[in-house]
Amino acid sequence: MNRLPTGMYLPGDSPIHRLDPRVKLLGLFISVTAIILVRPLIGYGVILAFLAFTVALSGLSIKIALNSVQRLSWFFLVIFMMNTFFYSPENAWFSWWIFTPSSAGLMQGVDVVLRVVFALVASNVITSSTAPMEITNALEALISPFKLVGIPAEQIAMILSIAIQFIPTFSEETEMIRKAQTARGARFDSKKLTEKAAAVLPLVVPIFLSAFKRADELSIAMEARGYRSASGRTRKKFAPLKVDDYFALLIVIAICILQILIR
Amino acid sequence: MPIEIKHASYTYFPGTIFESLALQDFSLQIDDGDYVGIMGKTGCGKSTLIQLIAGLMPPLEGQIIIDGKDINARDYPREELRRKVGIVFQYPEVQLFETSVEKDVAFGLRHSGLSKTTIAENVRWAIETVGLDFEAIRAESPFSLSGGEKRRVAIAGVLAAKPKILILDEPIVGLDPRGRAAFLELTTHLNAAGVTIIMVSHNADAIAENAQRVIVLEDGRLLINAPAKHAFRDVALLQEKGIGISPAREMAHLLSACGHPIPQDTIRYQELLPFLINIGKGASR
Amino acid sequence: MKEMSVVKKSIITAVCLALCVVLPQAFHAIPNAGSVYLPMHIPVLLCGLICGWPFGLLCGLAGPALSTLFTGMPPVAVLPVMIIELAVYGLVSGLIMSLIRTRKTYVDLYISLIIAMVTGRIVAGLARAFIFARGATTMATWAASYFVTSLPGIIIQLVLIPTIVFALMNARLIPRRYPKSA
Structure with a gap:
């Protein structure tokens, strides 16, 4: 597959690139909250304007910003269709078999898809403008208060960042396994309860085996390079926040509060 | 039973801004007992093509006709297609899942409607054909085997259905030279027994040494479709297109x-x- | 099981987290898969069983959140209850697994799984009744949603999960719990 991996870091020198990674991560978290909270149409407008502004400022192309949206487009289609056709039998345009398409469902479908796309664009901008190491460091810094109650923040940050890196690979592998078993004559659905588990074994067992094989290889590689555990690692010291950082935080917080006020 | 691909087109994510064309008005005929090598750069439409032939997805336009029947017709028996066409994907060993080698190889025949004895015979034949000792390996867990053995078992799992058409997607990647030679010999052996072989590979040597016909794809279209001897004639063109010789x-x-x-x-x-x-x-x- | 290094456990947890996102998508092609097979439960339970309770807990907490972030599923509205349910699965399966040793791997697995799945459903039901949807949940609707509709899911997972564990052991990707004997 000759496509860009999702969230690949693209070095640059835009105002977004220069923001403190902790601010970017926190900002992402707050913007996603705002996206979840959106209610009226004008709210969508505000989010859209904000995202467009951020993308423009980051100097990343629209294509990069919409990167993983492409990968998920079939999923969006499913979500959209499901909502349109099954949302509610009330006020349906017509009713045929189990399908009850309605304008309320259509709106709901648009709504869900739009929110996910917004959230994806927001996280694409952050992951494309921030080196993976920086993200991990920032995550570590942000969850380090948890260490006071005995939670190993660095290790959790390491686990999360590895997990995120594995997602696209596993997606492709899973699709391959599904096709290979289908070609061998597998049927993943069975009417009988007793056979339902057996029906998905040809799918699930290979997925886990290939995933654990990767885990095995990676852990051998890491241990061979002398990686014992995250706790011994020296934490990166962050420079104090700059004016830009405070300003960026202020904007996202304002947008989030606005979404709550106009709900 | 020839394979006829008639004006097939396939587009990923049609109608969205992410539309990407994989095959465009593509026509091709593959005769019975042929050994076809398919080459082309990554993203040229090779994988799409073989998945269309295997019936894993229908073309958006055009038809795939095997044995005179449109395989995507509503009344076409899918089970028959699964038995007729076998496909070995890259790194096929990931498809193993059963508790024993014998069961895993027999998996594809579960819905075939064949008798128990026929299934047992096919399984033994398939395991022996890939060069493994049936009695020694039948009860083993496929996961405890070596890498090379795993791949053989996975290929046996496809061969057990005795497909008349065998599609191979980069089958020799990751094999050592001896395993590579043994595998290619197996394909010519099967081909001699009447099986149509369609092999996708970046390895020009493997294709030149084994295929009778060579197909080169570029951007979803046919660039070359010729007997192997003639397909590699224009060295300058192939080098310009980034295709190996x-x-x-x-x-x-x-x-x-x-x-x-x-x-x-x-x-x-x-x-x-x-x-x-x-x-x-x-x-x- | 023979102790695995913390590094290996961490990476297995990362892999299980990634599967929390990928597996539900893989089940899309199967009708009704989400509610019948409960695909996200599998990596969380496995993570608890294989890596122990701290890792299982992390997987249960972060798995659904990561999935929502990447795919929009589960919808944000059901996310909190789901996180609680899955966190309990990961926590309890790991805890019970470390407490009992019957000398039979599959017995240990079944006991841990059943206790984890029952506790998780009770806790999620309580959370829903007292925190998230007060008054809307009755004993009957809770029992219906958590046990009756998901009973097939429970049975399916009792078959799937031990099968996966034994496959991983055979492939030498995780150590055997009791060397030599089953």
């Missing part, structure tokens, strides 16, 4: 450029050898 062909090309009379349909090592010997004799004289 076999070492034997490349050597013949270079030698003829140096003024040695070597036919330009020399693509295999064995064909090149007599000329090399002659040239060697000439030099020592």
Whole structure:
């Protein structure tokens, strides 16, 4: 597959690139909250304007910003269709078999898809403008208060960042396994309860085996390079926040509060 | 039973801004018992093509006709297609999941409607065909085998259905030279027994040495469709398009450029050898 | 099981987290897969069983959140209850697994799984009744949603999960719990 991996870091020198990674991560978290909270149409407008502004400022192309949206487009289609056709039998345009398409469902479908796309664009901008190491460091810094109650923040940050890196690979592998078993004559659905588990074994067992094989290889590689555990690692010291950082935080917080006020 | 692909088109994510064309108005016929090598750069539509032939997805336009029947017709028996067409994906060993080798190889025959004895015979035949000792390995867990054995078992799992058409997607990637040779020999052996082989590979040597017909794709269209001997004729074109040529062909090309009379349909090592010997004799004289 | 290094456990947890996102998508092609097979439960339970309770807990907490972030599923509205349910699965399966040793791997697995799955459903039901949807949940609707509709899911997972564990052991990707004997 000759496509860009999702969230690949693209070095640059835009105002977004220069923001403190902790601010970017926190900002992402707050913007996603705002996206979840959106209610009226004008709210969508505000989010859209904000995202467009951020993308423009980051100097990343629209294509990069919409990167993983492409990968998920079939999923969006499913979500959209499901909502349109099954949302509610009330006020349906017509009713045929189990399908009850309605304008309320259509709106709901648009709504869900739009929110996910917004959230994806927001996280694409952050992951494309921030080196993976920086993200991990920032995550570590942000969850380090948890260490006071005995939670190993660095290790959790390491686990999360590895997990995120594995997602696209596993997606492709899973699709391959599904096709290979289908070609061998597998049927993943069975009417009988007793056979339902057996029906998905040809799918699930290979997925886990290939995933654990990767885990095995990676852990051998890491241990061979002398990686014992995250706790011994020296934490990166962050420079104090700059004016830009405070300003960026202020904007996202304002947008989030606005979404709550106009709900 | 020829495979006819008639004006097939396939587009990923049609109607969105992410639309990407994989195959465009693509027509091709593959005859019974042929050994076809498919080449092309990544993203040229090779994988789409073989998945269409295997019936894993329907073309958006056009038809795939096997044995005179449209395989995507509503009343076409899917089970029959699964038995007729076998596909071995890259790294097929990931598809193993059963508790024993025997069960895993028999998996594809579960819905075949064949009798128990026929299934058992097919399984034994498939395991022995890939060069494994049936009695020694039948009860083993497929996961405890070595990498090479795993791949053989996975291929046996496809062969057990005795497909008349066998599609191979980069089958020799990751094999050692001996495993590679053994596998390619298996394909010619199956081909000699009447199985149509369709092999996708970046390895020009493997294709030149084994295929009778070579197909080169570019941007979802047919660039070359010719008997293997002629497919590699235009070295400059293939190099320009970033498609490999076999070492034997490349050597013949270079030698003829140096003024040695070597036919330009020399693509295999064995064909090149007599000329090399002659040239060697000439030099020592 | 023979102790695995913390590094290996961490990476297995990362892999299980990634599967929390990928596996539900893989089940899309199967009708009704989400509610019948409960695909996200599998990596969380496995993570608890294989890596122990701290890792299982992390997987249960972060798995659904990561999935929502990447795919929009589960919808944000059901995310909190789901996180609680899955966190309990990961926590309890790991805890019970470390407490009991019957000398039979599959017995240990079944006991841990059943206790984890029952506790998780009770806790999620309580959370829903007292925190998230007060008054809307009755004993009957809770029992219906958590046990009756998901009973097939429970049975399916009792088959799937031990099968996966034994496959991983055979492939030497995780150590055997009791060397030599089953």
